[in-house]
Amino acid sequence: MSLRHNYNEEETRRYLIDVLLLEAGWDVHQPDCKEYDVEGMPSKTGDGRADYVLWGSDGKPLAVRS
Numbered sequence: 001m002s003l004r005h006n007y008n009e010e011e012t013r014r015y016l017i018d019v020l021l022l023e024a025g026w027d028v029h030q031p032d033c034k035e036y037d038v039e040g041m042p043s044k045t046g047d048g049r050a051d052y053v054l055w056g057s058d059g060k061p062l063a064v065r066s
Contacts, residue, residue, distance in 0.1 A: 026054055
């Protein structure tokens, strides 16, 4: 049996992605974790936002999801 959800993007983040990241030990409530401004995106200005950035203990990004 397949379960289906009709979540919008915000609900998908809150109920699925954030929960899974928290369970994996990431603090999704820390500054600069969500909606992080980035350059070099495929837009007219080259600017955009990453949905999530997971930061290493050295302050460098380990994973970026846009």
